[in-house]
Amino acid sequence: xxxxxxxxxxxxxxxxxxxxxxxxxxxxxLAIFGQLGYEDPESGEDVNAAGVTxxxxxxxxxxxxxxxxxxxxxxxxxxxxxxxxxxxxxxxxNLRNPDANPLEASVSENRDRRVLFPLVFGEGVGSTxxxxxxxxxxxLTAEGxxxxxxxxxxxxxxxxxxxxxxxxxxxxxxxxxxGMLATYFFNFxxxxxxxxxxxxxxxxxxxxxxxxxxxxxxxxxxxxxxxFLNRFIFRGARRAGVSLIAQxxxxxxxxxxxxxxxxxxxxxxxxxxxxxxxxxAVSLGPIELTPKDLVAMGLSVLILVAVASYLEMTRMGxxxxxxxxxxxxxxxxxxxxxxxxxxxxxxxxxxxAMSGVFFGLDQIKWDFGFRILLxxxxxxxxxxxxxxxxxxxxxxxxxxTINLSTLFIDAEVKNMIALLMMALILMFRPxxxxxxxxxIG
Amino acid sequence: xxxxxILERTFSTMLGVEVMVFAMAAVGxxxxxxxxxxxxxxxxxxxxxxxxxxxxxxxxxxxxxAVGILFGVVYSIVLALILGVPTLRLRADYLAIVTIAASxxxxxxVRWRQMKEITGASEGIGGFADPFYDFALNxxxxxxxxxxxxxxxLGRDLWVLTxxxxxxxxxxxxxxxxxxxxxxxxxxxxxxxxxAARALGKNAYMYKLQxxxxxxxxxGFAGMLQVVQxxxxxxxxxxxxxTFTIWAILILGGPGRTWSPIVGSMIYWALISFLENVLRQLxxxxxxxxxxxxxLSDFNISQxxxxxxxxGLLLLARYRPQGIFGSREEMALxxx
Numbered sequence: 206x207x208x209x210x211x212x213x214x215x216x217x218x219x220x221x222x223x224x225x226x227x228x229x230x231x232x233x234x235l236a237i238f239g240q241l242g243y244e245d246p247e248s249g250e251d252v253n254a255a256g257v258t259x260x261x262x263x264x265x266x267x268x269x270x271x272x273x274x275x276x277x278x279x280x281x282x283x284x285x286x287x288x289x290x291x292x293x294x295x296x297x298x299n300l301r302n303p304d305a306n307p308l309e310a311s312v313s314e315n316r317d318r319r320v321l322f323p324l325v326f327g328e329g330v331g332s333t334x335x336x337x338x339x340x341x342x343x344x345l346t347a348e349g350x351x352x353x354x355x356x357x358x359x360x361x362x363x364x365x366x367x368x369x370x371x372x373x374x375x376x377x378x379x380x381x382x383x384g385m386l387a388t389y390f391f392n393f394x395x396x397x398x399x400x401x402x403x404x405x406x407x408x409x410x411x412x413x414x415x416x417x418x419x420x421x422x423x424x425x426x427x428x429x430x431x432x433f434l435n436r437f438i439f440r441g442a443r444r445a446g447v448s449l450i451a452q453x454x455x456x457x458x459x460x461x462x463x464x465x466x467x468x469x470x471x472x473x474x475x476x477x478x479x480x481x482x483x484x485x486a487v488s489l490g491p492i493e494l495t496p497k498d499l500v501a502m503g504l505s506v507l508i509l510v511a512v513a514s515y516l517e518m519t520r521m522g523x524x525x526x527x528x529x530x531x532x533x534x535x536x537x538x539x540x541x542x543x544x545x546x547x548x549x550x551x552x553x554x555x556x557x558a559m560s561g562v563f564f565g566l567d568q569i570k571w572d573f574g575f576r577i578l579l580x581x582x583x584x585x586x587x588x589x590x591x592x593x594x595x596x597x598x599x600x601x602x603x604x605x606t607i608n609l610s611t612l613f614i615d616a617e618v619k620n621m622i623a624l625l626m627m628a629l630i631l632m633f634r635p636x637x638x639x640x641x642x643x644x645i646g
Numbered sequence: 647x648x649x650x651x652i653l654e655r656t657f658s659t660m661l662g663v664e665v666m667v668f669a670m671a672a673v674g675x676x677x678x679x680x681x682x683x684x685x686x687x688x689x690x691x692x693x694x695x696x697x698x699x700x701x702x703x704x705x706x707x708x709x710x711x712a713v714g715i716l717f718g719v720v721y722s723i724v725l726a727l728i729l730g731v732p733t734l735r736l737r738a739d740y741l742a743i744v745t746i747a748a749s750x751x752x753x754x755x756v757r758w759r760q761m762k763e764i765t766g767a768s769e770g771i772g773g774f775a776d777p778f779y780d781f782a783l784n785x786x787x788x789x790x791x792x793x794x795x796x797x798x799x800l801g802r803d804l805w806v807l808t809x810x811x812x813x814x815x816x817x818x819x820x821x822x823x824x825x826x827x828x829x830x831x832x833x834x835x836x837x838x839x840x841x842a843a844r845a846l847g848k849n850a851y852m853y854k855l856q857x858x859x860x861x862x863x864x865x866g867f868a869g870m871l872q873v874v875q876x877x878x879x880x881x882x883x884x885x886x887x888x889t890f891t892i893w894a895i896l897i898l899g900g901p902g903r904t905w906s907p908i909v910g911s912m913i914y915w916a917l918i919s920f921l922e923n924v925l926r927q928l929x930x931x932x933x934x935x936x937x938x939x940x941x942l943s944d945f946n947i948s949q950x951x952x953x954x955x956x957x958g959l960l961l962l963a964r965y966r967p968q969g970i971f972g973s974r975e976e977m978a979l980x981x982x
Contacts, residue, residue: 469949618758
């Protein structure tokens with residue numbers, strides 16, 4: 206038996222055992238099911254919505270019966286997009302949240318999946334744009350500050366890597382996702398929890414660890430990934446004289462490679478950490494934030510201050526800024542440029558990973574990083590490419606602006622404001638808010 | 647395993663709609679990146695501009711198909727101006743940053759629920775493509791099947807393919823002609839050494855802007871053909887992975903070479919089709935082994951495809967940025 210377990214552990218690769226750790230291998234018919242109903246506004250009674258068409262992407266469609274119930278057998282476990290045909294809803298009935306259509310439903314291997322489409326009579330949730338009150342402004346400011354702080358950590362890493370190597374790393378957003386997913390992994394499985402014969406070991410090796418400790422491990426794994434990427438991919442490319450443009454195409458390839466590895470291993474559905482996932486918000490005057498948000502915001506301020514003092518006060522930090530300013534000059538003063546670059550990749554990736562952990566307190570998803578890539582770029586551009594303090598300031602400006610912009614526009618399109626800011630700054634002040642005027646053409 | 651079936655699928659893919667659409671988008675990217683050295687990481691945004699230009703004009707404004715095409719072109723040009731005017735005077739990476747951000751923003755914008763009346767939000771637009779199939783010159787009956795040896799096509803697809811391939815080849819020939827004209831040679835000179843070209847009095851900014859517009863319009867046509875073939879416009883089909891696939895195709899064929907978009911697209915889709923069919927038809931033994939070790943199942947085969955696209959792009963850009971057939975001298979991918 207022991208021998209068998211050992212063999213299984215060796216045969217099972219990282220991917221395989223991780224995926225199997227999440228599912229039970231029971232066979233049987235799997236289905237997506239649910240019930241549709243709404244409250245009649247006049248009589249106050251619950252009415253079943255019959256005759257509504259529900260479509261599951263790639264499988265087929267089904268019509269709800271007299272009880273408003275539906276059930277559709279799916280061929281196997283996996284992620285499905287479930288769409289409700291709003292044209293077939295009864296007269297005057299709408300989805301409470303029109304955005305949640307199609308819904309993403311992940312069917313696990315051992316359980317049927319229920320999907321919910323809350324219906325209301327009359328209009329669904331309307332736009333909140335145009336509602337300006339002191340309370341809302343304060344709340345949005347707090348949320349903007351929170352998003353800006355987390356963004357800043359990702360943006361500083363990107364801008365430092367650009368400063369020292371001249372490379373815009375389009376895979377930087379994936380480093381954010383990496384931190385998020387690695388922390389999730391350590392939180393649930395521990396350091397070696399997926400390798401069969403090590404699994405019975407006590408935490409932190411065999412079992413999951415507390416989120417705080419897992420976050421530290423996640424940050425370290427981010428640094429390790431940064432070191433790896435530089436050492437085995439980009440250092441060789443620099444030495445072989447691969448041009449910066451080709452290197453940028455490399456990072457694009459790397460980004461899609463990593464992103465689809467994430468979804469391959471972690472699947473498509475959203476997840477959340479094992480600790481602190483359901484906290485109640487506390488009121489601070491007009492602002493409501495959860496305790497975990499407050500702690501994370503405090504920590505990110507500390508981290509950013511630490512980064513700034515590192516850059517200002519230590520020899521290595523000064524070397525980083527020197528290489529960033531002028532590589533040849535720095536090299537001729539005896540600075541080991543390759544060592545600086547390696548350290549910049551490590552610390553940049555670790556910062557990105559940490560930002561992923563903080564963002565992950567709200568939601569963990571395989572493509573999270575890519576969805577904030579625009580915001581990271583906007584922060585970096587606003588501050589001037591290659592300027593760490595610029596990136597910090599840019600991130601805060603971006604976070605505050607896009608959140609406060611929801612006072613006037615729909616939250617759904619708030620990220621468009623970031624693009625607009627980016628276009629404007631490039632048109633009128635391409636060196637960024639803090640940059641010196643110089644020709645960058 | 648049915649090797650005959652796999653090979654038949656592979657070969658029929660090589661003349662199929664995907665090859666044609668992606669090759670056309672790559673022709674546009676080839677002008678931008680191959681000849682002008684512009685890093686457009688948002689080609690899918692131009693495809694969306696073309697597609698929505700067509701769909702919205704026909705469906706919302708109720709204008710004719712021809713006007714729809716015109717608007718597809720206009721939207722692509724407007725997008726190129728929005729992206730190019732602020733960035734093309736700056737270093738090459740700014741265009742890359744703005745295009746990758748804009749292409750994703752366009753997707754969010756068209757699926758915004760306030761836009762529902764115009765763009766159909768997340769449901770998209772349908773029922774705009776009929777005039778294309780009812781066109782008087784269409785010799786095929788849309789519902790009928792036509793057989794050519796082992797290949798069989800629906801009349802509808804055959805019409806799209808005929809129009810698409812003719813358009814594609816005309817575009818490639820025009821680009822070939824254009825690039826040997828004074829305009830094209832100035833463009834290549836700017837790619838190789840912008841300062842030298844400027845010293846000779848060439849307005850590099852205007853040349854680059856024109857290249858971005860031209861490539862964008864061709865990308866817009868690719869988007870139009872794609873949605874005409876599908877018969878509907880879905881916002882989520884215009885996701886960034888499309889852009890990166892186009893990049894992989896272009897670099898596979900060799901940027902800055904006349905036929906590289908078509909060659910690259912054929913190689914790419916033949917490889918993908920071959921791989922997917924082989925993996926889906928594996929006998930139980932190897933299939934079981936793959937399922938046990940790396941959890942490969944029918945569901946994540948398509949994810950495996952994108953992993954390979956990423957890896958391929960990474961390796962090609964690192965070791966053969968000039969493409970499989972290109973020469974290193976012609977396409978040095980110089981820094982600017």
